[in-house]
Amino acid sequence: METFIHPALPSAELALIQSACLGVPLAEETWTDVRGERLLALARWHQVRPQVFAAVQHFSASWVGELKQEVFQLTLSNLVNTRETLSLLTILKKNQISAYAYKGCVWAEWLYGQQSRREFGDIDLLVAKDDVNRCLDLFRSVGYAPDPYREYLLTNQTSIRDAFFRTDYHIPMEKRVGAASSMMLEVHWQVAYPRLCFSFPSKEWSEYKVQMMIQSESVRCFTNEYQLLLLIMHHGGKENWAKLKYVADLAAYMKRYGAATNWPLVKRLAEKKGLWKLVRQSLGLLKALGMPWSDAWPEVEAVSLKATILKNWEEMPPDPKNSTWMYLKQAITIREHTADQWEVAKAHLRYMSELKLLLHKSRWYAGKS
DSSP: OOOOOOOOOSOHHHHHHHHHHHTOOOOGGGGTTOOHHHHHHHHHHHTOHHHHHHHHTTSOOHHHHHHHHHHHHHHHHHHHHHHHHHHHHHHHHHTTOOEEEESHHHHHHHHHSSGGGSOOOSEEEEEOGGGHHHHHHHHHTTTOEEOHHHHHHHTSOHHHHHHHHHHOOEEEEEEEETTTEEEEEEEESSSSOGGGOOOOOGGGGGGGEEEEEETTEEEEEEOHHHHHHHHHIIIIIISTTOSHHHHHHHHHHHHHHTTTSOHHHHHHHHHHTTOHHHHHHHHHHHHHTTOOOOTTSOOOOOOOOOHHHHHHHHHOOOOOSOOHHHHHHHHHHTOOSHHHHHHHHHHHHHHHTOHHHHHHHHHHHHHHO
8 A cells, every 4th residue: 555645734724623523632823823714614514513613612712602503503403313313213113114323313422422523414224125115105104205306216117216226225305394494314225326336235234233322212223343334435435535524433433442343354344345445545544634543453554635635625615416427436446456346337337228217317307407
């Protein structure tokens, strides 16, 4: 693995946020050139306001009060989201549907030990593919509806529905709450688009099942090692560390569980899934960004982020309208072996052969333009 020297971050604000995400104490000189409005804008975009507030709450800058109020509102929103998550899981349990809570409030509790310490918005639930339609019906009965695009595909002819389930991984749903707010839910039967070849099939979930207590209720989720791979897959493999929220999550895992993690198991599972290179690079990223490294953690070499990612961290670009090419490039780049890279390429070719589905998708987008 190549070793790089991480370039200096281009602004005082981003350097401060990076330190907060890594849990590194802030030096007094960190504050010299900080612009409050710029810092708040970056913290919002990177979705790390709780981490930043925890690091700066003892300082007297005027913008700290504004950040405190935003974090308070986030805490209230997180608590509402958590109660809704537990309510939906109860509905599924009463109907004998096995569901795993994923990301959201589970990762807030798992990584930070508090619902207030992590920004999250959507409710993410993992269910077996055969249970998806029942889940949709149950969630419709309590006010949720699929987003218009998925509704368009789901209500189409059987061949289109089947192609959608072959090529997609989730259905976003929304429930209106009052005139100006809503609850967002994503029903997953896979963790990412099948063409990305991130293999976490439902048949293996029970092997890595554990229960977590959230607000005095037992929630089904996964072991630390399995969830770590899910985290690295999502944050690094799919999203390519696009926001510092993802870095903060991995740093939180290492501080909380790094010394107790079964690293031989992580390696075995990651190699089986073609993700061992990504695991090494992800840990190397933390080291390169300046996170103090414990002797109890795996020894890795520091690996820098690409300049384009560092630029995006600073410039906060809008989400791309189409991520297909970006996802393909990233899914191939993170693979260590040619055979795994070829599987990703073949999976994308199979997706491109779904001509009937792609035609219906193009009609939808043409109608919305």
